[in-house]
Amino acid sequence: MKKHHVKNERIKRRYFDYLKEAKRMDVSSVDLVAASIAGFEQWSNYRDFASFHIEQAKGFKAYLAKQRNAKTGAPLSKATIHSRLMAMKAFTFWLAGQPGYKSRISYADADYFNPSANDSRIATARRDKKVPTVEQVRYVISRMPDGSDIEKRDRAIIAFTLLTGARDNAAASFKLKHVDLAEGKVFQDAREVRTKGRKTFTTFFFPVGEGVEAILAEWIDHLKSRLLFGPDDPLFPATKVALTNAGLFGPSGLSREHWKNASAIRRIFKTAFEAAGLPYANPHSLRDTLALLGEQRCCTPEQFKAWSQNLGHEQVLTTFTSYGTVATNRQADIIAALRQPDEQTGISPDAVAAITAILDRERKKA
Structure with a gap:
């Protein structure tokens, strides 16, 4: 044959x-x-x-x-x-x-x-996605153990993803030098970070809670002061595998190497969400979480444009159409509220007109 x-x-x-x-x-x-x-x-x-x-x-x-x-x-x-x-x-x-x-x-x-x-x-056809809320992700993080180096790393990965919306493959390739805690930002340098489309951009930490930032700060301090990692060492080092006392290969701490791909990060997310009693949410779904948060928090076109850029999107329309779809139950709540004649949306007519104009321009470019 x-x-x-x-x-x-x-x-x-x-x-x-x-x-x-x-x-x-x-x-x-x-x-x-x-x-x-x-x-x-x-x-x-x-x-x-x-x-x-x-x-x-x-x-x-x-x-x-x-x-x-x-x-x-x-x-x-x-x-x-x-x-x-x-x-x-x-x-x-x-x-x-x-x-x-x-x-x-x-x-x-x-x-x-x-x-x-x-x-x-x-x-x-676009269908409803299972997107975790910020509160659910924070709950998952709070339930994660942090006794060993591996446990500290795993908890910091989920905190970092919620803070930055970084894709899992990019997270696997970050170095310590790419994070600036003082400025609250991460530099996604495509020369060294596996960003989508090899785009280079800066992400400032999303406002998801000081406690989440503290977890990342503690992890970075642990890497520098206890494990003596330097600027060019991985932010999330791969697990070191060695022979255990039982004569089998197993985890034995952290190496100084990057993960080759994002499969380990997806396993960490799956284990953490299941341990917290919540449906599995993959790393990429947290980008949807942040996009929906932006729709709720941003009141002007300029604010949402900045939020969109923070996710690495060149066009606002990408954030709206690919990540910002309103869930059906939330859609029902919004429409029901709009039926009330005295309901205030909180957004001025001028802002609505400006957002509409931006979307029209983006559609013409697409």
Whole structure:
């Protein structure tokens, strides 16, 4: 049984290089595209891409609709099918302009990978997210032990994420020198920190409580005074693994190395929330928590713009549309309150007009 096509491998290598170098896609995103194309190749029994016909696109759509998740046994979600089809559409469109393929594939052929309009709406619909409140996160932090170095680090990670909204992969790569406690800020330097899109920006601590800041300050003091860490050492060092008394490998304190990825941080969050008796909230969900807090606390366009920049967003619209969705129950409370004729919103008509103008400009840029 065929498992690859030599000619296909060569053109795929060129396409992946195009995505990384020309389209500036992250390696992890390119890997997802590669997996989608590999799925199509397997379904087509590794036929030469140059022999593509629109009937193959139709057949692949029908094939995906019948597939099931390997782990759960449930049918593939509309979102999963949509992403795979969009990856194949983009690849086919690119192929139509390549030597050896453009005489056989037209740009319009790529459109046959489009799912139905209804399926697209289902796949891209926004749904309520499970977002923890600031009070819930603070409760989780308060329940975390802090006896050992590892426990102190774990508690400080969640406190730091709530204070800064930093993404987990960035948090895993911060150095001590990037945090300025006196100024209450962290410098997300893309030369050394794994920020999204390798953007460099400064985040000032969000107003989530002095107690949360104190936990981070205590942790940094512990690193410097007790563990003798320097400016270039990791803010959250990886766990040192060594042989235990039982003759097995296990945790034995902290190393002076950074984590290679964010998987350990996600495990820390999962353990902490479960121990506190709350549903698991991943590190990224705290960015939603902070976005919702900003919607409640900010009263002027300038304030919300600063809040948005603090999250690393270049456009306010990103904060509103990607993170600031009002939960359904909160939506009901707001609409009910607005039914009261004497209810005061606390925001002047001028402020509302200014916010509307900003959003209009942002939409035009998008």
